[in-house]
Each structure stands twice: as C-alpha cells, then as structure tokens.
Amino acid sequence: MxxxxxxxxxxxxxxxxxxxxxxxxxxxxxxxxxxxxxxxxxxxxxxxxxxxxxxxxxxxxxxxxxxxxxxxxxxxxxxxxxxxxxxxxxxxxxxxxxxxxxxxxxxxxxxLLASATSEAGVGGDVRSSVCAVEVEGQRLKVSKNATVISYGADADGILVTARRTPDSPASDQVIVAVLKGDYRLEQTSSWDTLGMRGTCSNGYWLHAAGDVAQILPLPYADISAQTMLPTSHLTWSSLWLGIATDAVARARTFVRAEARKKPGSTPPGALRLAESMNLLQHMKSNVVAAARQYEAALGSAERLTALSFAVAMNNLKIGTSQMAVQVVNHALLICGISGYRNDSEFSVGRHLRDAHSAALMVSNDRILANTANLLLVLKDDPGLFP
Amino acid sequence: MTTVADMIRDIFREGSILPVDIATLSDSADLYTAGLTSHATVNLMLSLEEKFDVEFPDRLLRRRTFESIDAIKAAVGELLDQKAAA
Incomplete structure (x- = not known):
C-alpha cells in the first residue's frame, strides 16, 4: 500500500x-x-x-x-x-x-480550493456564464451570483468561471483563480439537505478583484473537457464507491454475526450480501476502467476532447451514482432494523442519504441529455479492447 | 461558383448555429469565442454530414475540428477526397 x-x-x-x-x-x-x-x-x-x-x-x-x-x-x-x-x-x-x-x-x-461554477440565471448550465471578467489595465474585477460555493467560507481560494469579457457570448468562459483577500462573500442561501450535509454548499454573491495574470490561459471549455469533467466523475465515483464499500462492510459484519450465532445454517441476508458484492464489483470495474482510459488519454488534448471520451466519462458517472444507492439499499435490507436505526453499529442511514446526492449533483438527466445529443453523431467502436 | 466555405457558411446561417451573424466572422475566426456551444456543434456536424453526404469518423469528432470555418473546411475537404478516391 x-x-x-x-x-x-x-x-x-x-x-x-x-x-x-x-x-x-x-x-x-x-x-x-x-x-x-x-x-x-x-x-x-x-x-x-x-x-x-x-x-x-x-x-x-x-x-x-x-x-x-x-x-x-x-x-x-x-x-x-x-x-x-x-x-x-x-x-x-x-x-x-x-x-x-x-x-x-x-x-x-x-x-484548500473551492469552486464557483454554478450561477443564478443560466438554468443550471455551468458551461454558460452571466458574469464577466472586467479588465482595467492589469487589474480584473468579477462579481458572481453563485448559487453554490461548497465550503466557500472555509476555503483558502476559489476558482471562478466567468465570461472572458463583458462582450463575450455566454459560452466563452475563462477560469479566474482568486485567493483569500482577493474576494468577499455575501451568503445568499444555506445548506440544510438530506445528505452530504458537511459540504456546506451555501450560495453566495462573490465579489473578487485581482491581477489579469490570475486568469488561466486556456478557455474554460477546454479545461472542462480535458480535466474538470473527467476528474470530477472519477473522484466522485471513487468516493461513492467508498460509501457503498462501507455500507457493505457493515452488512458483512451483520451477516457474519448471524452466522456465528447459528453455525451450519446460512443467514437470510447472505444471499443479498453476495448480490451486493456483485454490484460493488461492477462499480469498481467501472471506476478502474475509466481511470485507465483517462490515464491513457492524458497529455493528448485530442483524445481528451474527443466526444467518445466525454460519453465514457458521462457513463461512468451515471452508472456509479445509480449503483451507489442500490448497494447501500441492499446493505439496509440485510441489516434490517439495525441498519435503519441511527444509533447502531450497523446503521447505514447516513450512507443512504449521502449516496442519494450522487444522481443529483450534476443531474443524471442533464448528463443523459448531453450524451443523447453526442450520440446523434458519434459512431460506435465495435471493438472490445480499444 | 459556390465554394465549400460558402456552403459551410450557409449551414451557419440557416441553422442559427451561432448567436452572431456568420457574415461578420472571417474564415479563420475562433467560432468558440463567437459563442459556438458543444450542443450547437452537434447540430453543425449533422448539417455538414447531410449537406456534403459524408460521415465524420470518431477521430474527427473533437473540439478543434470545428474551431473555425478554415478548420471545418479542411475536415470536410479530407472527407470529400476520401469519398472521391473510394
């Protein structure tokens, strides 16, 4: 290790x-x-x-x-x-x-870096911005009505997306890195949710000023396709797999304890545990295969911005986000009331609530719609190994 | 004579692919800076495939293929050459 x-x-x-x-x-x-x-x-x-x-x-x-x-x-x-x-x-x-x-x-x-991509007025489309970078000499200013800046109050810096200039179309965006001292946050909404409660994903008005050198040179569209999209789906999928893995570990301990009480008879939850392990393996294979695909494409802007790569990463996210909930739900069924309780060592309530965020943070429906659009032109690679 | 670039410009005009008038942009202008979105790129590809009776192979389905009229012209030219040779 x-x-x-x-x-x-x-x-x-x-x-x-x-x-x-x-x-x-x-x-x-x-x-x-x-x-x-x-x-x-x-x-x-x-x-x-x-x-x-x-x-x-x-x-x-x-x-x-x-x-x-x-x-x-x-x-x-x-x-x-x-x-x-x-x-x-x-x-x-x-x-x-x-x-x-x-x-x-x-x-x-x-x-610790946070990000301000979501914005009021763009209908949830992070690839569009209302706010724009305003440059005067070597100084820049940007104000953003960010619907979510997760852990914004506790971060040391924020990567902000905005239109390149006040005259740029909504889709021509850049990323500006601003550090504590460069910006002021006015909280506009709070975060009292079903799960992922510690991310403190409050909304803020962000007012930042800085040097033009703080703008990342590459357009956001390229950064998004080459890095943000794949690393988001890969890191999120890995932690969702972590949630599911711990839920199954609890279910496994539960089943073993049952088995020890009555040696010779298979506990009722054992079959469902086997089923959970099967799903967990699917999830893991998805993450590992996508990670290899990303590593193989790293360094090649061509391969990273290929539509087929975007579809593969979209599919990773859709698959693991759905399976995380399924696996935790299986663990809940296995542990029964002990899993349903909040005060038991077999509790999986928090796991289930946290896992439900997976399909919503970047809505699966939005991702499927994006894939559906790409599939109108994408040809299928019929090979098993690329 | 209608050139390939003219036919590409027709697609932009007829399909409202961009938020600005294509006539205001040169052949080398960056279309993404002019507001070309990834969603609109797919509509652009579909129109190009229909108009020129070609199919974009997956290796050409990437952002840079559609970054300017010049880049699109090069890709379409390559596909038309392949078709003529076949």
Missing amino acids: SDLLQRARRVGAEVAARHASAVDADARFPRESFAALKAEKLLGVMVPAEFGGAGASIPEILSLCHALGQHCASTAMIYAMHQIQVACIVRHGQQSPWHRQLLQRLAGEQL
Whole structure:
C-alpha cells in the first residue's frame, strides 16, 4: 500500500469517522478532517515534485477519495472537489508564472480550493456564464451570483468561471483563480439537505478583484473537457464507491454475526450480501476502467476532447451514482432494523442519504441529455479492447 | 461558383448555429469565442454530414475540428477526397 494511502486511511479511521456523525447532524464543515489532511500534507499531493508536491497520479488520488469516502462522505466530497480544482491548475497553469507560484503555495501551505461554477440565471448550465471578467489595465474585477460555493467560507481560494469579457457570448468562459483577500462573500442561501450535509454548499454573491495574470490561459471549455469533467466523475465515483464499500462492510459484519450465532445454517441476508458484492464489483470495474482510459488519454488534448471520451466519462458517472444507492439499499435490507436505526453499529442511514446526492449533483438527466445529443453523431467502436 | 466555405457558411446561417451573424466572422475566426456551444456543434456536424453526404469518423469528432470555418473546411475537404478516391 502506498504511503499516501496509509496516511489517508489513518485520517479516515482516526479523525473523519469519529466526527462524521457530528458533521452530518450539525451540517458543519469537517474541520477536524481537514486539519488532519493538512497536517498529513494530503491536500497538495497532486502538485508535481518540482513545485514541492508529491506528484500523485490519478489512480492514487482516486484511492484517497475512496478511502475517505468509507468514513465521512462529506470529507471525501470536499477533498474530491478540492483535487478537481488542483488538477485544473496542475494541467493548465504551468505555463503561467502566477499559477506556478500558486502550485508552490498549494504544496507548501496546503491551501484548500473551492469552486464557483454554478450561477443564478443560466438554468443550471455551468458551461454558460452571466458574469464577466472586467479588465482595467492589469487589474480584473468579477462579481458572481453563485448559487453554490461548497465550503466557500472555509476555503483558502476559489476558482471562478466567468465570461472572458463583458462582450463575450455566454459560452466563452475563462477560469479566474482568486485567493483569500482577493474576494468577499455575501451568503445568499444555506445548506440544510438530506445528505452530504458537511459540504456546506451555501450560495453566495462573490465579489473578487485581482491581477489579469490570475486568469488561466486556456478557455474554460477546454479545461472542462480535458480535466474538470473527467476528474470530477472519477473522484466522485471513487468516493461513492467508498460509501457503498462501507455500507457493505457493515452488512458483512451483520451477516457474519448471524452466522456465528447459528453455525451450519446460512443467514437470510447472505444471499443479498453476495448480490451486493456483485454490484460493488461492477462499480469498481467501472471506476478502474475509466481511470485507465483517462490515464491513457492524458497529455493528448485530442483524445481528451474527443466526444467518445466525454460519453465514457458521462457513463461512468451515471452508472456509479445509480449503483451507489442500490448497494447501500441492499446493505439496509440485510441489516434490517439495525441498519435503519441511527444509533447502531450497523446503521447505514447516513450512507443512504449521502449516496442519494450522487444522481443529483450534476443531474443524471442533464448528463443523459448531453450524451443523447453526442450520440446523434458519434459512431460506435465495435471493438472490445480499444 | 459556390465554394465549400460558402456552403459551410450557409449551414451557419440557416441553422442559427451561432448567436452572431456568420457574415461578420472571417474564415479563420475562433467560432468558440463567437459563442459556438458543444450542443450547437452537434447540430453543425449533422448539417455538414447531410449537406456534403459524408460521415465524420470518431477521430474527427473533437473540439478543434470545428474551431473555425478554415478548420471545418479542411475536415470536410479530407472527407470529400476520401469519398472521391473510394
């Protein structure tokens, strides 16, 4: 096991797990988990070694999301969202002196990055912006009515999408990286939800000012296709798999305890446990295959912006988000009332509530509609192995 | 004589592919900066396939193929050459 994974498992088991119930009950930022992740230097792990990071690969990052997801889904989701932002800077910021310095700070100071992509007035389409970057000399200004900035109040910096100029069409967007001190947040809505309560995904008016050098050089459309979309679906799927894995672990302990009480007779939940393991394997295969596909395409803008790649990543997200709920539901049926209780060691209520967010955060219907559109022109590759 | 570029421009005009008038853009202008969305790109491809009676293979179904009239002209030209040679 890699040293990184060992450290993440330690944070998960010793810190995140202990505070997961309180984070969920109070819908508060998992501050203990993030203090521990910072102390273990796990926030800047994706930063290349030349900037002081660990240069962690995508499979390593996914393993960390998976490990954290088994203990506190909110911690894992915030960790995943942070890594998606870091990935954008790692992949698309190295040509820019300002962003190279940011990479050093991400590794050195273990900064936590959030994102402001959602906006009021675009009908949930993050590939359109109302707000625009206004430039005067070397200074820029942007104000955004962001419907969601997850853990915005606790982040050290925010990646903001906006139209390139006040004259640009809605789809011509850039990303601006702003750091604490560059921006002011006015909270416009709160986050009292069924699950993923610790992500504190409040709405804010964001008012930021900075240097034009803080704009990432590549258009957002390219960053989105090449990095944000694949790393989102991969990291999220990994942590959803983590949620499902822990639910099945609880169900397995439950079935074993039953079996020990009556050796020689197979407990009623054993068959459903076998079924859960089957689903879990499907999920895992999906994540691993998509991660390999991403790794193979890395470094090739051509392959990363191919429609077939977008469809594959969309399918990963649709599949794992649906299966996560299915698997946790199986675990609930296996554990019965013990699983339904909130005060039992077999409780999977939080798992189920957290897992239900998967189909909604970037709505599966929206993703299916996007895939449906792409399939109008995409030809099918009939081969089994690419 | 109607050129391939003219026929491509007709598609933009008839299909309202862009939020701006295609006549205001040069052949080398960046269509994404002009407001071409990924959704509209699919409609553009369908219209190109219909008009030129060609099929875009998957390897051409990527963002850069449709970034300008010039780029589209190159892709369509390649497909028309292949068709003529077949």
